[in-house]
Amino acid sequence: MAELNLLLFGPPGAGKGTQADRLQADFSLPFISTGDMLRANVKDGTELGQQAKQYMDAGDLVPDELIVAMAAERLREQDARDGFILDGFPRNLEQAKALDEQLSELRRHVTAALLIDVSDDEVVRRISGRRVCVKAGHNYHVEFDPPKREGVCDQDGSRLVQRDDDKDEVVRKRLEVYHEQTEPLVEYYDEQGVMRRIDGTRSPADVHDHIRAVIATLRLEEDV
Ligand code: ADP
Ligand code: ADP
Numbered sequence: 001m002a003e004l005n006l007l008l009f010g011p012p013g014a015g016k017g018t019q020a021d022r023l024q025a026d027f028s029l030p031f032i033s034t035g036d037m038l039r040a041n042v043k044d045g046t047e048l049g050q051q052a053k054q055y056m057d058a059g060d061l062v063p064d065e066l067i068v069a070m071a072a073e074r075l076r077e078q079d080a081r082d083g084f085i086l087d088g089f090p091r092n093l094e095q096a097k098a099l100d101e102q103l104s105e106l107r108r109h110v111t112a113a114l115l116i117d118v119s120d121d122e123v124v125r126r127i128s129g130r131r132v133c134v135k136a137g138h139n140y141h142v143e144f145d146p147p148k149r150e151g152v153c154d155q156d157g158s159r160l161v162q163r164d165d166d167k168d169e170v171v172r173k174r175l176e177v178y179h180e181q182t183e184p185l186v187e188y189y190d191e192q193g194v195m196r197r198i199d200g201t202r203s204p205a206d207v208h209d210h211i212r213a214v215i216a217t218l219r220l221e222e223d224v
Contacts, residue, residue, distance in 0.1 A: 002222035004029060004083035004215065005108055007090075007189075009182065010116035012174045013127040014200045015207060016087045017139045019116065022208045023085055027215070030079045033087040034071055036137055038062060056165055059173030061091055061181060068098045075102060083111070092181040096188055112218055113189035114211060116200035120175055127171050131160040145204060 004027070008016045020031045038056060041049030048070065052062045061067075071089045074080070090096040103109055118126075129142040133153035140147050140160060147154050165174065189195040196214050200207055 002219070003081075003108065003111070004218065004222070005103065005111045006083070006085045006215070007110060007113040008085060008087045008116065009113060009185065010200060011118065011120070011123050011178045012171065013123040013130065014116040014118050015126070015204065016116055017137070018145065018204050019208060019211055020085060020087055021138065022204070023211065023215075026212060027085075029083045029085050030077075031085045031087065032071070032074055032080070032089075034067060034089040034091075035087070037070060037074070039137065057170070059165060059170040059177060061177060064092070064094050064098070067091075068095060071095075071099070072102045076106075090185060093184060093188065096185055110189070110192070110194050111222065112194050112196050112214070113185070114214065115186060115195065115197050116207065117197055118200040122201060123175060124168075124171060127166050128168065130163070130166055132163055133158045133160055 055062045131140045135156045135158035
């Protein structure tokens with residue numbers, strides 16, 4: 001079967017992490033989130049984590065030289081050989097070009113960039129109610145996707161908290177950074193013919209169905 005090298009992107013709070021949780025259960029592809037990798041580094045107090053934290057807390061992008069090497073190394077691991085779902089990378093044009101170079105060295109290419117599209121107002125609504133579990137970062141929303149027991153993760157029983165960078169003023173900064181630096185990638189991947197748009201305003205289950213249908217079509221096309 002042909003490999004599936006997928007990018008998930010969209011504004012902060014669009015539902016990428018929520019969909020990734022569901023997609024991992026459907027496809028045997030590793031889910032790679034640069035945000036999760038950075039948060040793990042911050043939690044473990046590594047040098048990378050210490051360097052990255054100030055940018056993350058301010059809602060800015062972490063410098064490319066820290067991110068590109070981290071992502072490239074992860075994509076070369078054995079479990080990503082038949083494909084991957086990449087969330088949160090690339091975030092700007094330089095990173096997109098670096099990713100293309102890395103993949104072409106491995107004689108691979110991006111199969112599809114899936115844009116989960118929602119408005120800024122919806123982003124703010126979603127992020128203000130977002131809660132994540134301390135153990136694995138599983139996502140919930142106090143109103144739209146509540147856990148069975150308040151404050152407790154359904155999947156691993158750990159405590160639910162608000163992320164440091166989910167405070168209102170940081171969210172606005174992250175949105176600004178998204179529109180300025182990440183959104184131009186829509187055109188970049190459109191030109192490569194791999195852009196697929198998903199309406200992210202629908203329910204998590206509907207968005208999931210749509211993504212699965214897109215992936216099923218891609219699989220058929222890659223196999224022809
Ligand atoms: P969200 O889930 O809100 O889309 P992420 O978890 O992907 O956000 O990222 C959180 C923060 O980590 C970003 O605001 C940024 O500081 C940093 N980050 C994650 N991925 C990258 C990247 N590819 N380049 C630069 N910074 C990144
Ligand atoms: P991202 O990874 O893109 O930053 P998340 O998956 O963490 O976004 O989702 C942000 C918040 O919105 C979470 O609290 C999540 O439970 C909620 N959410 C995700 N998808 C939907 C949806 N389709 N409708 C309503 N709320 C959603």
